[in-house]
Amino acid sequence: MNxxxxxxxxxxxxxNFFDTNRDVPEETLxxxxxxxxxxxxxxxxxxxxxxxxxxxEEKERLRPLxxxxxxxxxxxxxxIVLADKTGxxxxxxVFEKNWEEMLRSGTMQTDQRDWFLNATQSLYNxxxxxxxxxxxxxxxxxxMSLMYAATSLGLETHPMDGxxxxxxxxxxKIPDNYWIPLLLAVGYKKPGLELHPAKWRKSYHEIVxxx
Amino acid sequence: MNxxxxxxxxxxxxxNFFDTNRDVPEETLxxxxxxxxxxxxxxxxxxxxxxxxxxxEEKERLRPLxxxxxxxxxxxxxxIVLADKTGxxxxxxVFEKNWEEMLRSGTMQTDQRDWFLNATQSLYNxxxxxxxxxxxxxxxxxxMSLMYAATSLGLETHPMDGxxxxxxxxxxKIPDNYWIPLLLAVGYKKPGLELHPAKWRKSYHEIVxxx
Numbered sequence: 001m002n003x004x005x006x007x008x009x010x011x012x013x014x015x016n017f018f019d020t021n022r023d024v025p026e027e028t029l030x031x032x033x034x035x036x037x038x039x040x041x042x043x044x045x046x047x048x049x050x051x052x053x054x055x056x057e058e059k060e061r062l063r064p065l066x067x068x069x070x071x072x073x074x075x076x077x078x079x080i081v082l083a084d085k086t087g088x089x090x091x092x093x094v095f096e097k098n099w100e101e102m103l104r105s106g107t108m109q110t111d112q113r114d115w116f117l118n119a120t121q122s123l124y125n126x127x128x129x130x131x132x133x134x135x136x137x138x139x140x141x142x143x144m145s146l147m148y149a150a151t152s153l154g155l156e157t158h159p160m161d162g163x164x165x166x167x168x169x170x171x172x173k174i175p176d177n178y179w180i181p182l183l184l185a186v187g188y189k190k191p192g193l194e195l196h197p198a199k200w201r202k203s204y205h206e207i208v209x210x211x
Numbered sequence: 212m213n214x215x216x217x218x219x220x221x222x223x224x225x226x227n228f229f230d231t232n233r234d235v236p237e238e239t240l241x242x243x244x245x246x247x248x249x250x251x252x253x254x255x256x257x258x259x260x261x262x263x264x265x266x267x268e269e270k271e272r273l274r275p276l277x278x279x280x281x282x283x284x285x286x287x288x289x290x291i292v293l294a295d296k297t298g299x300x301x302x303x304x305v306f307e308k309n310w311e312e313m314l315r316s317g318t319m320q321t322d323q324r325d326w327f328l329n330a331t332q333s334l335y336n337x338x339x340x341x342x343x344x345x346x347x348x349x350x351x352x353x354x355m356s357l358m359y360a361a362t363s364l365g366l367e368t369h370p371m372d373g374x375x376x377x378x379x380x381x382x383x384k385i386p387d388n389y390w391i392p393l394l395l396a397v398g399y400k401k402p403g404l405e406l407h408p409a410k411w412r413k414s415y416h417e418i419v420x421x422x
Contacts, residue, residue, distance in 0.1 A: 002242075004215040005363030009249045009356070030415045031213075037412040038220045039355065042372050044410050049420045082420070083348075094413065101411045123372060129390070130376075132340050133347045137294075137372075137392040140351015144250065145220070148359065152216030161253050161334060165341075173422040179340070181348040199255050200312045201248040202305065204241045209260045209293070211384040
């Protein structure tokens with residue numbers, strides 16, 4: 001199992017040139033998203049959503065807001081990945097569905113409702129930063145899963161954050177409760193494309209710190 | 212490859228009870244972190260670090276700040292995962308090493324320095340939120356990779372955000388440039404432990420939205 005994950009992790013590269021003649025079948029996209037849906041999240045609140053852009057017109061609307069990157073229109077699918085800063089709030093449909101599911105499975109009891117409300121409030125609303133970090137971190141988990149799932153299905157991806165956040169939010173009528181952590185181009189590699197060697201990465205000893 | 216990723220994704224569960232008699236060998240931890248080091252990041256800035264807690268005394272210091280969760284002391288390894296909000300800044304050692312490596316590999320030329328500085332400034336410093344979101348998202352990618360890497364090596368994990376952020380920061384002398392997105396317990400499952408069925412997850416149609 002570790003050799004295969006190593007292969008997936010090495011095979012996953014950020015691709016700049018996609019095959020414009022090869023679409024991503026809908027069932028492959030659904031399989032990719034369903035695989036990533038297993039991602040863990042804070043209290044299972046899953047504060048992520050996706051907008052799926054497939055139409056040329058939609059991608060052309062996005063491209064000038066994303067540094068005019070050709071892959072925005074060349075990739076058959078571009079996902080606008082959304083992080084829901086309000087996913088921890090009482091009354092949010094996912095929050096409430098999660099609560100119902102916990103009661104149903106017996107992992108929570110009705111009289112723990114106040115505990116649950118206090119827990120999410122105290123963790124994700126103690127500062128202005130906390131609800132943004134909650135959304136961005138969990139959606140980061142989800143986006144990474146999307147990339148591995150894509151690789152495992154033979155797809156290529158490119159996570160992009162070179163875009164005008166406010167302009168994309170406005171142009172695509174994205175409600176204020178969302179932060180946009182990234183756009184994700186999804187498709188197949190342009191035939192004949194040769195990749196540069198993988199970029200350097202920090203080693204274990206550069207990652208681990210102590211104070 | 213997709214069947215194996217599916218298996219990894221289903222095998223990865225958040226474990227509450229670890230085998231207190233089974234340590235994580237140092238080489239396994241290094242392999243896990245090195246596998247996760249392949250994670251992509253904004254401009255390859257890799258704004259993540261880890262503190263590795265193995266000593267009983269360190270974990271006992273952390274546990275009361277983390278809702279007194281038994282797994283904080285029972286897991287042989289607890290990682291404090293750190294997101295570096297300043298990882299995009301000129302002069303940051305990783306920023307500068309990254310620049311040098313791009314020059315060396317020919318993916319950037321010396322006269323693109325201003326472009327590179329402007330790009331990272333404009334993306335990660337346009338608002339007070341942007342540098343936190345930059346750090347939290349990328350470190351979210353990395354943490355998800357750590358969890359899959361662990362699973363692929365036969366390890367179990369539990370990502371935790373039930374802790375007092377400010378108290379952990381102070382008690383462990385963590386500098387202000389870091390946000391702490393999560394703690395990650397790492398070890399082996401307690402013998403005989405039976406897991407609850409996996410929690411519900413949003414379906415494709417609950418994840419995809421349009422406006």
